[in-house]
Amino acid sequence: MMAFLYGVLPYIALTILVGGTIIRYTYFERNWTTKSSEFLSKGDSKWGNPLFHLGLVMTFGGHFVGVLVPKFVTEMGGTDEHTYHLMSLAGGIPAGILFLGGFLLLLKRRFAGSARLKVNTSRLDCWLYLVLLVTLVSGMLATLSNIPGTFDYRETISPWFRSVLLLQPEVSLMARVPVLFQLHMICWMLLAILFPFTRLVHCLSFPLEYFFRRDIIYRRK
16 A cells, blocks of 8 residues: 555656646646636635635745755755754744635635535535645644654655655655655645646746736726
8 A cells, every 4th residue: 555655646646737737728728717706706805815825835835845855955054953843843833824724714715605606616626625625734733743843754755755756766765654744645646636627727827928018008987
């Protein structure tokens, strides 16, 4: 099971993530959208939307440094393990609170708010929200459970992930990883599988044309 979860599933997830996204953009570009619901219910996303996206950016930045930057690099820069752990907690806990808090507000808006929103929520959306919720909760609980710093993910999860990217997965590294962290790893792979088929693809879009388009002149009526 470990060999499949950490030696095979990552490649299935990454293949679907990359290949599925390319296929969707190439052949189903008209369906490339976040399926905005602002016109159905606008005022109740005032707090949830910015909190969710701010927490997302902060969390992504923390994961990028913690997973992709080897431990020896930060130690060469003068940051020992204890200091790094305190810094990760100082940034990770607020990011998790913003991310999870914003998401819960958006869930409330989606399922406990306007009836029109519930009607416009597909079954795939529900699966996406469920996986996202488990991902956020497992990540937050894993962070809180490791406040004492007894588990160093930069000696297990981080080198495992980099070994996957190098096409030489070191599955044995994940054998010493606590259950909450393992659940969090499985969740990101499920998210990667769902990504090309959901509204999440909108995060890859950026209106570059905006910077080069001609000015639009507005006149009073």
